[in-house]
Amino acid sequence: MMPRQLADWLFESTSTIVFTGAGISTESGIPDFRSPGGIWEHAQPVDFNDFVASEDSRIEYWRQKSEAHSEYFDAQPNVGHEILARWESQQRLDGLITQNIDGLHQAAGSHKVLEIHGTAREVSCLECGKRDSATGPVAEFLETGVPPRCSDCNGSLKHATISFGQMLDTAVLEQCAEWARSCDLFVAMGSSLVVHPAAGLPEMAKAHGARLVIINRDPTPCDSLADLTIQGSLGESLKAVDDCLETLGHQ
Ligand code: NAD
Numbered sequence: 001m002m003p004r005q006l007a008d009w010l011f012e013s014t015s016t017i018v019f020t021g022a023g024i025s026t027e028s029g030i031p032d033f034r035s036p037g038g039i040w041e042h043a044q045p046v047d048f049n050d051f052v053a054s055e056d057s058r059i060e061y062w063r064q065k066s067e068a069h070s071e072y073f074d075a076q077p078n079v080g081h082e083i084l085a086r087w088e089s090q091q092r093l094d095g096l097i098t099q100n101i102d103g104l105h106q107a108a109g110s111h112k113v114l115e116i117h118g119t120a121r122e123v124s125c126l127e128c129g130k131r132d133s134a135t136g137p138v139a140e141f142l143e144t145g146v147p148p149r150c151s152d153c154n155g156s157l158k159h160a161t162i163s164f165g166q167m168l169d170t171a172v173l174e175q176c177a178e179w180a181r182s183c184d185l186f187v188a189m190g191s192s193l194v195v196h197p198a199a200g201l202p203e204m205a206k207a208h209g210a211r212l213v214i215i216n217r218d219p220t221p222c223d224s225l226a227d228l229t230i231q232g233s234l235g236e237s238l239k240a241v242d243d244c245l246e247t248l249g250h251q
Pocket of ligand 1: 020021022023024025026027030031032033099100102103117190192193194195215216217218232233234235
């Protein structure tokens with residue numbers, strides 16, 4: 001019943017935006033932050049100001065990131081990522097905003113992706129901004145134990161993700177807000193919707209007249225705003241919606 005409702009709305013919509021959080025990737029084997037067994041049970045993240053100020057913090061940062069590297073790089077997109085990529089190619093989706101840093105939406109074939117928190121697949125130099133694949137610097141750190149530096153300007157290299165205490169990219173955020181304000185259907189999935197300003201996007205979409213749908217295993221603070229909530233596994237829920245869309249397409 002609920003998947004059918006979302007399928008109807010996707011079918012009617014002229015502009016749909018999807019917003020994803022860590023929950024879309026747990027079925028690819030990447031733990032989320034807040035569920036039991038999540039990342040924060042093992043390590044305290046390094047604050048950006050500490051990273052800039054101290055070599056010890058940079059070593060701890062690179063230790064954590066190198067440990068997590070293969071988890072991100074070896075992960076494969078799951079059925080949820082694949083369905084969203086297909087919906088984009090079928091022009092059912094106008095854009096996908098993600099909090100995730102794992103790059104799995106692009107690996108599944110999504111193109112119109114805004115990564116609010118950046119990507120763990122690349123590093124960037126804090127001095128000159130040069131970007132590169134994260135694989136080489138991670139291998140270098142694992143071999144030497146020394147935080148890698150930029151080959152052009154010798155600046156500190158850091159993953160191209162937004163750390164705690166680091167500014168979000170305002171151009172990316174403004175584009176996300178523009179999408180949230182102009183869509184007529186906003187579907188948030190796999191996020192606890194507690195990290196701001198990203199978690200304000202569903203509220204913004206709703207305030208500008210969009211239908212709001214939330215798909216998540218656990219309740220979120222935005223559920224009372226939503227026109228529809230679907231509680232359960234994302235893979236199963238998206239598959240059910242996709243099956244309903246197929247049926248609608250043949251009617
Ligand atoms: P979160 O950990 O706060 O919340 C994840 C939500 O997903 C939870 O409410 C949980 O109930 C739900 N969930 C987990 N598995 C699910 C499944 N299979 N089906 C349906 N629901 C499921 O994640 P968040 O809100 O995205 O915030 C965490 C922050 O950490 C993000 O900003 C992100 O940058 C970062 N992060 C990213 C990754 C990644 O890139 N894969 C992983 C962990 C954390």
